[in-house]
Amino acid sequence: MHFKTIPIIHGNRLKGIYVIGQNMTELNRYRKELENLYHKHTLILNSIAEGVCGIDKHGNIVFWNPAAERMTGYKAEEAIGKASHDIIHHTKKDGTPYSIDECPIDLAIQDGKTYHISEDIFWKKDGTHFPVSYTVTPVLENGAVVDAVLTFTDITELKKTEEFIRTSEKLSVAGQLAAGIAHEIRNPLTAIKGFIQLLQFELDEKKPYLHIIESEIQRIELILGELLVLAKPQATKFTKSDIGVLLQHVTTLLETQGILHNIQIITKIDPSLPLIECDENGLKQVFINFLKNAMEAMKSGRHIFIEAQKKDEYSVLIRFIDEGCGIPKEQLEKIGKPFFTTKEKGTGLGIMISKKI
Template sequence: MLALLSLAVAGLVVTDLIRQGQRLGLAREQLRAERILGHIVRGARNLAFERGRTNVVLQADSLVSEENRRFLDTRRALVDAEYGQAIQLLDEENTALARRLSRQQQMLGDLRQRADFYMSIPLSQRDQLFAGQWFNSLTAMLEGVPESVFLLGRDGELPPLARVSLHAFDLRNALGVESSRIASILATGKPPSVEQVQELAQLRGQGDAAWSSLRREAAQSENAALAEVVSGVDREVYRNFRPLQDAVLSAFADKRLPNETLPYYSSASVPALDMVAKVMDVATQEGMLVAQSEEQAVLREFTLHLIILAALVVAAAAILTISQKLSKSLEWLRGYMLGPPDAPAEPPVQGFDEVADIGRAAAAMRADMREHRRVEAELTELSKLNRLILDNAVDGMIALDSRGLTLFANPAAQHMTGWSMGDLEGRSHHALIHHSRADGSSNPSADCPVHRTLADGKSRHVASDLFWRKDGTPFPVELMVSSWGEGKDRGVVLVFRDISDRKRIEERNQALLEELRRSNAALETFAFAISHDLQAPLRTVSGFVTLAHRALADQLDATTAEYMAMAEQGAQRMGVMIASLLDYARLGRRGEKAAAPVVLGEVVAQVVADLGAAVDERHARIEVVEPLPTVVGDSGQVYSVVQNLLANALKYAGPDRAPRIRVIGWNQGGQSGFAVEDNGPGIPAESRELVFGLFKRGGAHQDVPGLGMGLAICRRIIESMGGSIRAEDNPGGGTRMVVLFPHSLALDSAVGTGVTT
């Protein structure tokens, strides 16, 4: 019955696993679409630059300059690279879009050849209609970008950040066409026609509509990075560049040329166009982050369901095998569970008390895990709050003259101090804001970093200081003081931020971390208790199976005997797995032992000596290249990492070759580490990350004894030290395991042993 129940639950898990697989496919499809979108939008942005610059050169009297040629070559290369990568990413379901982009690239190549020819000859010899044909053709290509992007959407729907990219692209296109038209008119030296003025007005309307949609979508996305660049567009386009455009259009409306020259207008348009382009970049990057987060979340759920399914299948198989020999005991237990209420307190089946203990222990474990997750969730929310505060903080800025009198204070400084610009201007900053210490005593100007910078001109960073508001209340600040001017004309600029929230958050973080440490300590203590409760019933099952096997050995056929042997081996393997999992759970606990310098060369020498029998048996050679670094950590854990890596190199070398192993280390360039190189069969590229998972082994090594936990333990140890470990190809054949330590864990000294065995 239990086996059937396990299989039924497994069926439900399989159904949900299929659904999770579909979600994973959709998430990866969305991630691929975001990447393609990024390539298309970046390609279109550079195509717009190419369109505008080529149009200006085609209508100029002179031949194309070296500067313009370099500009066009750079933009063309970027366009071709981005569109080429987009085409490569498109799969069979998007062949229409791939063909469309390919045809566009072919048409663009033909137009470029003609443009290069005309730009290399005098204006009088050029086809006067080609400039318009060039501009209109590329405009048509750019206007087709939204349609191309919509082909990537699922069921005609686009993610919000993709819509932001499209609106930014529409704004960039309208603004670019308008700027190109104005530049072309300025290049002719003649006032525009009525039709040209009408076209400029139409382009202005298109740009304003795109800007309105862009701001709406950006606000709805609630993305801090996007809000920042949209604010930059408002500043660069609508506050800086738009007045210049309005002045030019006003002159055109009066049928005259403006005072602004073409070079001046062209240079003024670049920051505005670049800022709009930055919106596309940020929207694309943020869209990629959203898609990647979704894919990772779905992948975690998919992996969890796979693990659950595997566990259920193994449980069903184990129950079916063992139940053949334990049916009487199970029936006895069933009778007890369904018996009268006045049944004995202790069940008449050996082992039932352990099962009950495991149930109670599991309930307690779940309660502890729920508490653990609650603390983790609270820490996660607190981390998000920290980031939100930092990302949206507005620093105060105050400029002082050589006497320390206030020249300027930005709105943030006024808001934080409570002093208006009228209150501050011409008055001593120190006397108003920095006059006293926390205890109320006077703060001499000689101790003030602002006055010291006024005196010596050196920049200063003060991590924590105290400013006073107009209402007489103090608040802590972090400030940076920099000088401007020289000698008697030297002044200073100080940038500061209110760190009251940061200090409160740091105190709260510390309290939560202490709570998490206490929770982890309690959980580990509980894990030791669970170790006995898990292994006791397992030993009971294993013992009874072994006794039954021996008692019935003469009565069993070959198949049944094989089943019994498999049950014994499975129980033994499960015991090893439980012990290994407990060891794994205890690894990486900072604070268990005080960190101390570990001479890596001595550790390697000890491991080589301990593996001497295995080295001799395999006729192996282990070469240690001096020197090896000295790191800070737990020597026992470092020994475990080295022992696992060298033992794996010996074990997986293959029966047809003598292992050749090389250990090298380094401590330079701010990075320390060591590598173990072997001449084995190597690890396939697709398995190099998989082998670091629990119970995972790369390649076809099922005949090699082991649980597949060694590298998982290595990674947990190294990552607990703040380092990393990875597998890669050995240039001479085989595998190269690379271990990196953070520089803070490495000492300048390095010790080698010269071990060769």
């Protein structure tokens, strides 16, 4: 019960007291329910992975949940009271300013419509940006906008996955093309090569030209050979194999070439490596490609280190470390694209094929 007292005054004298009693059971129940509801909503807003930002009709932030803090680096107390456009949406990806007139967040407040933007960028406190998809929903009261809610998701991972799918698609198209080209060209090439070898016996004074032709044909064969590895609908056979033994095998294969260039291959393989379920021939091809690249990047008298160790319960880390020229930063993203090579006699297919495998 809640009691309220009202004195009854007559003349200047207190004549009595009204006591009004109110049963508070219902009211307390409503209050509790309201508190519960508030608690639940706060819990939801605090725990969801999406950034949630409340914006008033002037474009200023009035609410900022922990996910928004995490994504942008702005704490709630730093964001609240500022214009959302000014802190997270001021500049386009190309560096030009984002005018408030074309900002969907502001538009939603102006025209009372919901806007969904599947790809844009938001800015962080540290001056970097991240890709987002976001929705602005105006909150209407009697037909007038009073607030807006902006929800946003960081789509960095999504974009990475999309990029991965795109490259794998490109690779499989490259594989199909390669199959066609390689088969079509290889047969006539073999015939031509045979005739050239025959001619060499007869045309003595023209021999230098024939040599050039022959070495060019050899180069084409080299490219076709690599393309065929890529194209073959390989009968990949997965067996439990000892990676250490595989690596030793490949090292032995290339050791003579190393000795020729005075390059020493040093292996450091953890003897306790578990057996790995893999396609041995495929892996060998990858190891050879890496070792060849390492050798080609070095002058004589240097070392290549091959290290293999258990990384965690499910993976093994294999490293090919060379003392060669290294790879300039700006080239890194081109490496592995078909035909990208910096070598005079390179094919630019080794790493792409390794990736494919």
